[in-house]
Ligand SMILES: Nc1ncnc2c1ncn2[C@@H]1O[C@H](COP(=O)(O)OP(=O)(O)OP(=O)(O)O)[C@@H](O)[C@H]1O
């Protein structure tokens with residue numbers, strides 16, 4: 270299709286106009302078909318594909334306005350440019366209000382015609398591209414891609430269906446890797462705000478001092494380094510959704526500010542005086558139990574109740590093992606697609622291991638294990654030996670390779686030492702992954718990967 274000429278339908282009751290326009294268009298590399306009135310034009314569009322319409326307004330039988338209304342409803346993606354004598358300008362403007370791309374007055378200027386045709390087609394192809402991308406995003410984050418038939422997950426699906434169309438604030442709780450972000454996306458893309466932005470902010474990933482300006486923006490000179498005005502995430506998310514991840518990591522001071530935004534639905538930039546509207550739906554997530562954080566005094570109870578208009582609790586994978594075989598099939602299919610491999614199934618032995626393992630890293634850990642097995646495995650079946658060592662032989666931390674001294678090869682011994690160092694560092698920082706990664710001078714991503722790999726857990 271890409272190299273095919275774009276086809277323009279020229280509609281005019283006067284033969285010499287049709288001939289002239291088609292000549293000009295052909296010289297510029299377009300294909301041209303023509304029609305003598307509105308009715309004829311619609312018949313043409315029924316029988317062959319047309320990329321753009323150039324149409325006169327005053328014609329016998331069916332005029333341009335009437336035909337345009339039908340085209341707009343039946344072929345909404347085909348741009349229509351009206352051509353008109355001076356006397357018809359009012360009608361042409363009317364057509365533009367109804368969605369025509371533009372109008373051109375007669376007598377024609379060839380350059381003007383070509384310029385308009387090119388621009389309209391360019392906009393059309395960009396619009397198509399955006400729509401394609403939207404469709405991809407929507408399928409990727411559709412509820413169908415959240416897998417699970419366990420009672421716990423059914424409850425989650427039911428709640429997603431209930432809250433998505435509302436504007437309610439949602440709090441998603443669940444251990445690391447249980448699918449909180451996936452659920453947040455599903456809610457956004459199935460809501461009335463789905464055409465608006467989804468803006469993510471991980472409260473643990475941003476140093477305390479910068480978080481306020483990240484959230485609410487700042488004015489020039491608000492603090493050293495604020496060289497210009499800067500919109501915050503609440504502004505960027507206008508008309509859409511803001512996803513506040515790891516909300517438990519927010520400082521008490523900011524918790525108070527966020528509470529005010531949720532109450533008043535307004536905010537100000539740091540160092541600013543203007544009051545801005547927060548036209549934003551808030552979805553917050555936490556992998557810590559916030560009720561517990563309240564008891565310990567690190568999280569405000571009033572904020573908790575504001576966020577917790579709807580609470581979605583995602584159970585850990587070890588409490589819904591019946592979802593494991595479905596998840597495995599889903600991840601095999603996806604990895605096959607991404608890697609071009611053709612893994613058909615998983616052996617009984619391997620599946621038994623997956624069913625017995627406690628999954629401290631939850632679905633993310635399972636996803637990694639399956640992806641790795643698809644990549645590493647030979648042949649069409651995943652075998653037990655294709656799974657990470659840490660999955661074999663029961664719970665990690667009890668008899669797994671996480672303990673120093675386990676295993677015999679140098680690699681295994683080194684892994685064990687590494688696992689031990691990571692576990693201690695994580696325990697020292699209270700499982701703050703940002704701090705731990707900083708401390709060990711490694712990336713957060715690498716840390717998360719290793720937590721999964723060694724099956725480290727918070728005690
Ligand atoms: N029910 C599910 N079906 C399919 N994929 C899932 C499911 N749950 C989680 N996943 C996948 O597991 C991975 C982890 O999910 P996600 O990032 O949403 O977890 P999380 O709860 O936000 O974790 P964290 O607390 O570490 O941020 C993602 O790749 C996600 O696609």
Ligand SMILES: [Mg+2]
Pocket residue numbers: 449450514
């Ligand atoms: Mg997450």
